[in-house]
Amino acid sequence: MKLVVMKFGGTSVGSIDKINNVANIVEKELNDKKLIVVLSAMSGVTNKMQEYIDEIESNEIIENDLILTSGEAVSVGLLSAILKKRNIKSIPLLGWQIPIITDSNYQKAKILNIDKNRIDQFLKNYDVIVVAGFQGVNIDGNITSLGRGGSDTTAVAVAAAVDADRCDIYTDVDGVYTTDPNLEPKAKKINKLAFEEMLEMSSTGAKVLHTRSVELAMKNNLTLQVLSSITKQSGTFVVDENKLIEKEIVSGVSYSNNESKLTLSGIADKPGISATIFGLLANNNINVDMIVQNTSQDGITANITFTVPNSEIHNAKKLIEENKKLIDFKSIETDTNISKISVIGMGMMSQSGVAKKMFTTLADNSINILAISTSEIKISVLIDKKFTKIAVKSLHDAYNLGSK
Ligand code: ASP
Ligand code: MG
Numbered sequence: 001m002k003l004v005v006m007k008f009g010g011t012s013v014g015s016i017d018k019i020n021n022v023a024n025i026v027e028k029e030l031n032d033k034k035l036i037v038v039l040s041a042m043s044g045v046t047n048k049m050q051e052y053i054d055e056i057e058s059n060e061i062i063e064n065d066l067i068l069t070s071g072e073a074v075s076v077g078l079l080s081a082i083l084k085k086r087n088i089k090s091i092p093l094l095g096w097q098i099p100i101i102t103d104s105n106y107q108k109a110k111i112l113n114i115d116k117n118r119i120d121q122f123l124k125n126y127d128v129i130v131v132a133g134f135q136g137v138n139i140d141g142n143i144t145s146l147g148r149g150g151s152d153t154t155a156v157a158v159a160a161a162v163d164a165d166r167c168d169i170y171t172d173v174d175g176v177y178t179t180d181p182n183l184e185p186k187a188k189k190i191n192k193l194a195f196e197e198m199l200e201m202s203s204t205g206a207k208v209l210h211t212r213s214v215e216l217a218m219k220n221n222l223t224l225q226v227l228s229s230i231t232k233q234s235g236t237f238v239v240d241e242n243k244l245i246e247k248e249i250v251s252g253v254s255y256s257n258n259e260s261k262l263t264l265s266g267i268a269d270k271p272g273i274s275a276t277i278f279g280l281l282a283n284n285n286i287n288v289d290m291i292v293q294n295t296s297q298d299g300i301t302a303n304i305t306f307t308v309p310n311s312e313i314h315n316a317k318k319l320i321e322e323n324k325k326l327i328d329f330k331s332i333e334t335d336t337n338i339s340k341i342s343v344i345g346m347g348m349m350s351q352s353g354v355a356k357k358m359f360t361t362l363a364d365n366s367i368n369i370l371a372i373s374t375s376e377i378k379i380s381v382l383i384d385k386k387f388t389k390i391a392v393k394s395l396h397d398a399y400n401l402g403s404k
Helices: 016-030 045-055 061-068 070-085 116-125 151-162 195-203 211-219 273-283 310-322 346-350 354-364 385-398
Strands: 002-008 033-039 090-093 100-102 111-114 128-132 135-137 143-145 166-171 192-194 224-228 236-239 252-256 259-268 291-295 301-309 331-335 338-344 371-375 378-384
Touching: 002 016, 002 151, 016 033, 016 070, 033 070, 033 116, 033 151, 045 061, 045 070, 061 070, 061 143, 070 090, 070 128, 090 116, 100 151, 111 151, 116 128, 116 151, 128 151, 151 166, 151 211, 192 195, 195 211, 195 236, 195 252, 195 338, 211 224, 252 385, 259 273, 259 310, 259 338, 273 291, 273 301, 273 310, 291 371, 301 310, 301 371, 310 331, 338 385, 354 378, 354 385, 378 385
Parallel strands: 002 033, 002 166, 033 128, 090 128, 100 135, 166 224, 192 236
Antiparallel strands: 100 111, 135 143, 224 236, 252 338, 259 301, 259 331, 291 301, 338 378, 371 378
């Protein structure tokens, strides 16, 4: 018997009407199969829970994750009850009931194990099991959350554990686009893209899928489909690169305003300085993304610029200032008004001139590049935030990504 995992995001279960619509999709899909349906909380609920936590200024990690993951109990309860009314054999399950075992990194827990035998048992007795996304249980029996947007990761982890035939991620857009359609109306839906491309897109700002869910799908070679719960047309398939007939040189342009820039001037230009700075940041769990170093005119001192998540910029600055003696720099400067623009494509690996086109396009629009970083299939640049829209639009045009 076929087994399909379907995941519905917050907007797809945002009201009773919408949950009824999900029940319709589930009922239609069920036919000759067994289904595992993973749900997010109704849209806005997790934000509301976070507001409550902030309001009482709670630093209680156990309580916070319990509160944060509570919305998923409501959505799985509602859907399962509606399915039962339609005489579908369904059961609602929270993370701990399966169980989905995680580590103890509250708020960003990683899934360690999912009990396949227990899921098989449930599937013997029920046709649909409705699973709460975003939550698990740790070794102490406490509830943990997987990080915001984490129910995608629950869906992929469950699909991999039971070796599902398919994993469909239903959302409020009908697929992955060449860029954000809100910013560039000419953006086109992509039919198929490689795991690697999706991974780069997710981690550089495209908000369609939780980054860890893509990593997990890639590791397990599990094809994902991203599609809309409203239009019901086929969506975007995220597949192994061998399944791509043609590799696009550039398949998308993404942007992110989530990073801030820090510049240290007048540091000694000698071995070991970078190791000291970045060692310090790493030891304090501050993730560094882009790095640029240049030697100053005198050849004795250098400047280093790097980016960290917005949420870490104050910590990073404080840490470096506290260690001024060790690093020995003249001045420190931070900038939060920046944007990272990335172009991504598998075909880049075998094609030259992609970077040149990016830099020329930005230059033609008088946009100054503050930092650059690359991978085999991605080029990212840091620019002034106010140029985000024009940069994205002109690059989208330059690589001919728009609808014809
Ligand atoms: N409800 C959680 C959140 O809002 C998980 C998810 O939606 O994937 O982050
Ligand atoms: Mg989501």
